[in-house]
Amino acid sequence: MVRVLGYFRDGKNFAEPVGEIELDADTEARIAELGISRRGLLTSLAGMASLMALPQSIIPAMAQTVVSPKKPSVVYMSFQECTGCLESMVNSFAFRGGASIENLLLNIISLDYQETLMAAAGAQAEEQLANATATPNGYVLVVDGSIPQIANSGFFVSGGRSGVERFRAAAQNALAIVPVGTCASFGGLPKADPNPTGAVSIRTLMTQLGISKPLINVPGCPPIPEVITGTILYYLTKGLPSLDSLKRPKIYYGETVHDECYREEYFEDGPRVAVFDDKAARFGGCLIDMGCKGPVTHNACSTIKWNQGVSFPMMAGHGCIGCAEPDFWDRLNINGKKGFYQRLAPGSFDD
Amino acid sequence: MTDPNVIIDPVTRIEGHLRIQAYATPAGDGGTIGADVLVASTMVRGVEKILQGRDPRDAWAFTQRICGVCTVVHGLTSVRAVEAAANIKVPKNADYIRNMMIGAQYVHDHVMHFYHLHALDWVDVVSALTASSSETAALAVKNNPTYKPNNGALPTAAYFDSIKNALNSGLVSRGQLGFFSNGYWGHPAYKLSPAENLLLLSHYLEALTWAREVVKLHAIFGGKDPHPNVVVGGMPCSISTNTGSISERAGGTSLNTAGLTIAKNAVLKMQQFVDQVYAPDVRLLALRYSDWAKIGKTTGNFLSFGEFPDPTRVKTELTDGAIDYPDGYILPQNVITSPNLKTLVGFDQSKVTENITHSWYSGSDGVHPSAATTDFNYTGPAPDPEISGKPYMLDPAVKYSWIKSPRYNGKAMEVGPLAHILIMYARSLTTKALPTDKLVKYYVDRWWSGSTASGGLGLAYEDLNSTMGRIFCRMLETKIIADQMAGRPAVSAAGVTSFTGWYNQYYANRTGKYFNPTAFAKLASYATLPDKVGFGFTEAPRGALGHWVKISRSTGMIENYQCIVASQWNAGPRDGASPPNPGPYETALMGHKLARLNQPLEVLRTIHSFDPCIGCAVHILDPEGKPLVEVDINHATRC
Ligand code: SF4
Ligand code: SF4
Numbered sequence: 001m002v003r004v005l006g007y008f009r010d011g012k013n014f015a016e017p018v019g020e021i022e023l024d025a026d027t028e029a030r031i032a033e034l035g036i037s038r039r040g041l042l043t044s045l046a047g048m049a050s051l052m053a054l055p056q057s058i059i060p061a062m063a064q065t066v067v068s069p070k071k072p073s074v075v076y077m078s079f080q081e082c083t084g085c086l087e088s089m090v091n092s093f094a095f096r097g098g099a100s101i102e103n104l105l106l107n108i109i110s111l112d113y114q115e116t117l118m119a120a121a122g123a124q125a126e127e128q129l130a131n132a133t134a135t136p137n138g139y140v141l142v143v144d145g146s147i148p149q150i151a152n153s154g155f156f157v158s159g160g161r162s163g164v165e166r167f168r169a170a171a172q173n174a175l176a177i178v179p180v181g182t183c184a185s186f187g188g189l190p191k192a193d194p195n196p197t198g199a200v201s202i203r204t205l206m207t208q209l210g211i212s213k214p215l216i217n218v219p220g221c222p223p224i225p226e227v228i229t230g231t232i233l234y235y236l237t238k239g240l241p242s243l244d245s246l247k248r249p250k251i252y253y254g255e256t257v258h259d260e261c262y263r264e265e266y267f268e269d270g271p272r273v274a275v276f277d278d279k280a281a282r283f284g285g286c287l288i289d290m291g292c293k294g295p296v297t298h299n300a301c302s303t304i305k306w307n308q309g310v311s312f313p314m315m316a317g318h319g320c321i322g323c324a325e326p327d328f329w330d331r332l333n334i335n336g337k338k339g340f341y342q343r344l345a346p347g348s349f350d351d
Numbered sequence: 352m353t354d355p356n357v358i359i360d361p362v363t364r365i366e367g368h369l370r371i372q373a374y375a376t377p378a379g380d381g382g383t384i385g386a387d388v389l390v391a392s393t394m395v396r397g398v399e400k401i402l403q404g405r406d407p408r409d410a411w412a413f414t415q416r417i418c419g420v421c422t423v424v425h426g427l428t429s430v431r432a433v434e435a436a437a438n439i440k441v442p443k444n445a446d447y448i449r450n451m452m453i454g455a456q457y458v459h460d461h462v463m464h465f466y467h468l469h470a471l472d473w474v475d476v477v478s479a480l481t482a483s484s485s486e487t488a489a490l491a492v493k494n495n496p497t498y499k500p501n502n503g504a505l506p507t508a509a510y511f512d513s514i515k516n517a518l519n520s521g522l523v524s525r526g527q528l529g530f531f532s533n534g535y536w537g538h539p540a541y542k543l544s545p546a547e548n549l550l551l552l553s554h555y556l557e558a559l560t561w562a563r564e565v566v567k568l569h570a571i572f573g574g575k576d577p578h579p580n581v582v583v584g585g586m587p588c589s590i591s592t593n594t595g596s597i598s599e600r601a602g603g604t605s606l607n608t609a610g611l612t613i614a615k616n617a618v619l620k621m622q623q624f625v626d627q628v629y630a631p632d633v634r635l636l637a638l639r640y641s642d643w644a645k646i647g648k649t650t651g652n653f654l655s656f657g658e659f660p661d662p663t664r665v666k667t668e669l670t671d672g673a674i675d676y677p678d679g680y681i682l683p684q685n686v687i688t689s690p691n692l693k694t695l696v697g698f699d700q701s702k703v704t705e706n707i708t709h710s711w712y713s714g715s716d717g718v719h720p721s722a723a724t725t726d727f728n729y730t731g732p733a734p735d736p737e738i739s740g741k742p743y744m745l746d747p748a749v750k751y752s753w754i755k756s757p758r759y760n761g762k763a764m765e766v767g768p769l770a771h772i773l774i775m776y777a778r779s780l781t782t783k784a785l786p787t788d789k790l791v792k793y794y795v796d797r798w799w800s801g802s803t804a805s806g807g808l809g810l811a812y813e814d815l816n817s818t819m820g821r822i823f824c825r826m827l828e829t830k831i832i833a834d835q836m837a838g839r840p841a842v843s844a845a846g847v848t849s850f851t852g853w854y855n856q857y858y859a860n861r862t863g864k865y866f867n868p869t870a871f872a873k874l875a876s877y878a879t880l881p882d883k884v885g886f887g888f889t890e891a892p893r894g895a896l897g898h899w900v901k902i903s904r905s906t907g908m909i910e911n912y913q914c915i916v917a918s919q920w921n922a923g924p925r926d927g928a929s930p931p932n933p934g935p936y937e938t939a940l941m942g943h944k945l946a947r948l949n950q951p952l953e954v955l956r957t958i959h960s961f962d963p964c965i966g967c968a969v970h971i972l973d974p975e976g977k978p979l980v981e982v983d984i985n986h987a988t989r990c
Contacts, residue, residue, distance in 0.1 A: 016503065031483075033522070035516050035520055036517075036520060053372035069525060070525060070527065070752035071521075071525060072527075073527075077369075079394075080394060080396050081417040081419075082417065082418050082420075082422075082984070083366045083367070083414045083418065083419075083420050084419020084420075084422060084577040084578055085419065086419075087419050087420060088419075088423075088577055090562070091562070091563040091566060091576070092561065094565075100560070100950075101559055102556055102559050102560065102561075105521075105522035105529065105530065106517050106522065107520075108519045109515075109529075110522075110527040110529040111530045112527075112529055112532065113528045114530055115361055115363045115364075116363070116365070116366070117364070117467065117530045118363050118364070118530045118531075118532070118533075119364075119471045119476070119530065119531050119532070119533065119534030119535075120363065120532060120533035120534055121359055121361070121362055121363040121364070121955055122358065122359035122360060122362070122363075122371075122407045122951070123358070123359075123949065124533040124534075124950075125363050125533070126361075127533060128532050128533045132563060133669070133909070151734065151735060151738075151949070152733050152735070152738075152739075153729060154393075154398075154734070154735060154933045155394070155395050155727075155729070156393070156394050156731030156732050157368075157369075157393040157731075157734040157743070158360065158361050158368050158393060159360050159361055159393070160360065160735070160736060160742070160743030161734055161735050161743075162734040162735050165734070165735045165737075165738070170565065170829060177457070179905075183780075184772045188416075189396065189398070189401070189413065189416045190396045190397070192401045192413075193401065194400065194401070195395030196396070196400045196401065196727070197395060197396060197397055197727075204869075214749055221416065222419065222577055222578065228886065233757070241607075248613060259613070262597055262598060262599050262602075263602070264599070265602075266602070267602070275866070275868045275871070276582060276584070276585065276586075276587050276589070276865070276866035276868075277585065277589045277864060277865040277866035277868070280866070281589040281604075282589045282590055282591065282592045282604065283592050283593070283602045283603075284591065284592075284593065284597060284601070284602035284603045284604050301575075302743075305574065306570050306575035306576070307563065307565065307567045307569070307576055308563065308573065309565055310567050310570045310571060310576070310605065310610065310613055310701070311570040311571055311574055311605035311610065312570075312574055312575060313574035313575060313580055315574060315597060315605045316570070316571065316572060316573055316574035316575075316579075316580065316587070316588045316604065316605045316606075317574070317587045317588040317589050317604055317606075318573075318574055318580035318582065318587035318588075318873065318909075321580075321640075322410055324576075329401075337404065337406075338405065339405075339408070339409050339461055340404040340408070340409050340412060341406070341408055341409070341871070342406075
């Protein structure tokens with residue numbers, strides 16, 4: 001299994017400096033035509049390759065994609081969401097500016113629909129959506145938020161159309177579907193008990209509607225920015241990554257956050273935090289007794305970390321709440337209790 | 352009902368899902384929007400319903416997800432509500448850090464709102480691409496003389512060439528305008544020169560880079576952003592005993608030397624960007640579009656719950672708390688009623704009611720939120736015209752939104768930056784004036800009311816109640832808060848001495864406590880909890896935010912949970928009065944003249960000036976009908 005090596009783990013970028021890289025003549029010509037810096041492009045692609053845990057030999061292929069006369073189209077639709085997923089994606093950054101949101105928006109993809117950022121509104125936005133989704137297999141469909149299963153419940157209507165129909169129409173011509181965030185991937189907060197609006201995940205809705213398309217779940221509440229952009233870039237460059245049974249890319253979700261947590265050293269013999277801000281907390285002891293869900297949560301928080309690698313939940317002192325796992329809001333812990341401060345049930349993970 | 356001829360759905364560049372329907376007469380270009388206008392939210396999740404029966408210590412994580420844009424404020428309002436319910440006091444450091452996290456939220460949110468959600472209503476991207484780079488460089492040096500985005504130097508013609516080139520090669524030359532597609536480019540209401548357009552557009556791009564730097568503060572104290580971690584009883588972070596880098600052998604926390612430097616730099620970067628870029632850009636925009644100080648006013652009633660307690664007032668750690676000294680709040684807890692925009696009125700929580708006449712809920716109408724009982728009741732039109740065979744159209748005579756209408760003393764109130772600035776200005780005229788109030792008066796008098804010859808806008812104080820006034824007030828409060836975090840020099844003309852800033856105050860106290868060790872134990876002995884409803888409040892970047900929680904004394908779990916949220920005050924529909932009082936958004940839109948009926952740019956300008964946050968505005972109360980009978984008004988009636 002390929003693992004993200006954690007390019008921030010010891011404060012360094014793990015991509016090697018770019019040596020001589022040969023590009024085909026067409027690509028060279030396009031670079032000149034577009035007036036972009038060859039060196040800048042190659043270093044930024046190296047940053048992106050490391051983000052996707054791919055070798056540098058991928059760079060020429062990536063360069064070809066990036067300078068091609070047509071950028072791949074991404075349509076990003078929002079349903080029952082909180083905008084946290086988009087906020088997170090906007091924080092996206094990679095060493096040497098590779099997958100930074102500016103670079104992504106200007107040079108790498110064509111973000112043809114995204115309600116929070118797009119200039120168009122109302123009728124012009126709807127027209128834009130229709131145009132962007134007109135070509136069969138013409139775009140990657142990114143979705144955040146769950147969708148109420150009953151179309152005419154009124155719990156989600158946009159542009160006069162229910163979530164179900166809006167999604168059905170947009171999914172029709174999509175090349176692949178990428179649910180971003182735990183709401184879209186697994187139902188998330190809206191689906192938490194008692195699921196007042198009958199919310200379902202994108203995968204469930206696709207089954208209901210009989211839509212079969214390549215699907216990559218990118219859970220997290222929200223997901224790590226570089227995991228969102230890295231997954232999209234991976235798909236555009238190399239096609240489907242290797243997925244687990246929950247349709248998550250193994251490169252980012254193959255390990256639990258506990259596996260790579262620097263506090264794992266203290267899991268067995270301590271120190272363990274018993275009360276926030278106690279001696280062990282100031283030392284950075286294991287948070288298992290504070291309800292940490294790290295051992296059952298598959299994500300890259302302890303490797304890629306958050307906000308350009310400056311911290312992650314356990315590093316700042318709070319246990320993992322398990323936000324990338326299905327139904328984490330309702331997980332039953334020790335003594336059958338729900339709660340982020342309840343210890344994991346014994347036997348729910350391998351120590 | 353006349354068939355609306357202006358429909359905006361989806362309203363984009365906001366948080367959440369919003370629809371506007373209006374009727375303009377005459378029904379063509381140049382028509383004016385009448386009183387039929389309605390603003391509706393068409394998405395609901397039922398977050399409060401999900402909270403019933405949960406552990407009160409977990410509520411913050413649920414309520415954070417009401418909105419990922421103002422995530423910090425919901426989390427902290429929730430922990431304050433639970434702390435109020437169980438009489439839990441938090442240490443000073445927790446209040447310093449909470450102040451900085453909310454403060455960082457304000458600065459990050461307001462700057463991103465201006466550039467990424469609002470600017471395209473005023474900045475014509477297509478015109479920007481025709482700008483002369485050298486002219487733009489000259490303008491940049493004049494407008495933003497201290498801002499050096501060009502590898503640490505002032506921008507030059509070559510710098511603007513490279514920006515135009517990036518836009519051209521990335522978007523235009525490929526015929527893929529992406530997120531800039533289908534904007535109202537070339538609309539007659541755009542007034543900036545090509546160079547002004549390009550300058551602001553360059554800051555749109557620079558602000559993206561800046562934004563992800565400053566949210567690092569949330570990551571250091573809360574582990575990540577969006578949705579950083581907070582905790583009932585203080586903050587979950589602790590100062591690191593290992594001041595060097597963290598490792599498997601040495602341990603440590605993100606509050607080590609490196610982490611605290613990152614937080615400090617974030618605070619300084621916020622202040623710099625506000626002073627060097629955001630404030631001058633807003634003043635430039637306001638000068639060019641000063642006619643918008645006469646458009647988009649609401650009824651002149653304003654409300655603020657109060658925010659930013661002063662931790663230095665705490666007398667004894669863990670027995671009293673900064674939140675108990677509301678007269679030291681930077682944003683006061685007060686009301687202003689029309690037409691007296693300079694007169695403070697005390698806030699009385701018992702005068703708050705929730706109205707559902709025009710909202711898709713059944714239950715009691717016009718009662719205090721603590722006694723309201725409601726359930727989903729969707730009576731709206733069927734969506735999907737291709738299936739229903741009928742057009743989807745909302746009717747202002749009946750129910751039409753998932754947002755409820757809160758009222759204060761029966762009146763619709765505007766909340767948010769405009770309310771904050773008016774209320775601070777009004778307090779500056781009293782004996783309770785804080786230094787920040789005096790600074791607000793100083794800047795409003797100079798930058799807004801001062802003559803254009805002296806660098807002001809020459810506008811009347813009353814004109815702050817307008818579309819442009821909202822933009823100006825948002826910028827001004829951002830400056831006040833950024834300075835409060837980073838520190839500021841004396842402004843003798845305003846009679847204000849220098850201030851060291853919350854970051855430095857916190858830093859001096861960093862080895863102190865972060866968490867009240869008895870907090871969880873108190874909640875565990877739930878049978879002995881006081882029999883009351885906890886009220887937690889903040890002033891969110893978009894205005895007054897309150898959570899109410901009732902903890903069961905037989906299970907220790909949440910019996911009932913309710914929120915009244917900032918955008919709800921502004922975005923709510925008409926109420927049940929006769930004649931009905933429209934919500935502030937609706938009031939503000941009446942009378943807008945549209946140059947092009949099918950390109951309602953003018954409507955977007957005013958709607959965006961409120962910074963809509965619709966995920967926040969929509970929520971539901973307990974459907975089982977468990978009214979909250981007793982309310983702790985302790986924190987609400989002071990000041
Ligand atoms: S997954 Fe979390 S961050 Fe994303 S939309 Fe859902 S609640 Fe918001
Ligand atoms: S239980 Fe949590 S804090 Fe402890 S080692 Fe695992 S992930 Fe880290």
